[in-house]
Amino acid sequence: MTSGDQCISIHPYFRVPPERDDAVMKLCEQFVDRSSREPLCLYYGFTKSEQTLHCREGYRGAAGVIAHLDNVGDLLQEIMELCELFKLEVHGESD
Template identity: 50%
Template sequence: MPTLPSDSVCSLAPVFAVQPDQLEAFKRLGEAMLERTRNEPGCLYYGFCYDGATARCREGYRDAQALLAHLDNVG
């Protein structure tokens, strides 16, 4: 059986149930988070999508160190 290449990518896919009256505020927060994340060298992808009042974030980082740097950046 062939050996697979090493993969250190860390990905997250959090789902948020947003109160309908807070949806616009959440979207503004999501845009701010996207802006802060844009300059992280270890971030491979980061974005939100919405289905009504359900928000999904898809994010990926080069490795665990990059994920921890992201958490420090947006914390």
């Protein structure tokens, strides 16, 4: 079913070791700062419950996703070294 919605949403879930919590939260601030300047980013933010960190992010089409990955690639590499990505959801139209 096609709705014409151009949004692609990404939902990564990370398991954060307690001893790395401060470093990870500083990275989250950097992610939010950089993402706030992306013209194709529709929304971006983190929530944390106990040791689970969740990012809720949405982009205008595949171009927005690619621009975001180019913008935060170094931060993504850092966060992957600090915690475990245990779930990743990507939602959007197939066309």
